[in-house]
Amino acid sequence: MLPGWSPWVVMWVLATIIFVACKWLTWRATPAPGTSRWRHVAYLFAWPGLDAKAFLDPRPLPSDRRPSRGEWAFAAGKFTLGVALIWGAVPHVPPEFRLIRGWIGMSGLIFLLHFGTFHLLSCAWRSVGVDAKPLMNWPILAVSVSEFWGKRWNTAFRDLTHRFLFRPLAKWLGPRGGVAAGFLFSGLVHDLVISVPAGGGYGRPTLYFVVQGLGLLAERSKAGKRFGLGAGWRGRVFTAVVVVGPAFGLFHPPFVLEVILPFLAAIGAD
Secondary structure (H helix, E strand, C coil): CCCCCHHHEEEEHHHHHCCCCHHHHHHCCCCCCCHHHHHHHHHCCCCCCCCHHHHCCCCCCCCCCCCCHHHHHHHEEEEEEHHHHHHHHHHCCCCHHHHHHHHHHHHHHHHHHHHHHHHHHHHHHHHCCCCCCCCCHHHHCCCCCHHHHHHHHHHHHHHHHHHHHHHHHHHHHHHHHHHHHHHHHHHHHHHHHHHHHHHHHHHHHHHHHHHHHHHHHHHCHHHHHHHHCCCCCHHHHHHHHHHHHCCCHCCCCHHHHHHHHHHHHHHCCC
């Protein structure tokens, strides 16, 4: 950790550096002849997604894929819930329950940014004809681990790893090796952004994503298919156990106490 820097500042700096590098990589690797300069600038600076091919496509988005009033309202509602959790709920949690305060605040940040702000940006871009699909696609409805990570949770990161890790490595290591590499990469990135600023909990985020990879392979195995781990109510239960169960290791106490709580105090949510 850099001397004199608050842990939450280190977190945001690391996250920004990684995001900028990923954004530049997807942009440089995506030829877009005929696309106006303003859309290139918008992709680089005004959209958190990493699907450059879709965003830079100069063809206008069909009207049936543009946001309805209901979708606008839904996105605004999630943004409002995030605000309510951060500045409404957190201050009312007794100070001695620090982990609870941190988890409520962290949930609020996820709703404010990932579910709220990013969805509002998606609505704004799609309303003017740009293909910027929402990054969160009802993750609560996932009936399998593969569906959760592949189609519903933070599709920006999925687009990146699938294009630049899974597809190239699968040719050499096979599909299972590609999956393992993708989840290992995710774990290392999260360890860098979560554990390094916190100064503790090293390896827990990586272990969390190793568990995700094992869960995905288990549901695709012969035994997993026989027990129905990738569909129906069994799939939902299995997905919840794999994804939610070990989340305490992903967002471990050192991160919540040393990074999230000071950040919440810095933005007036104390």
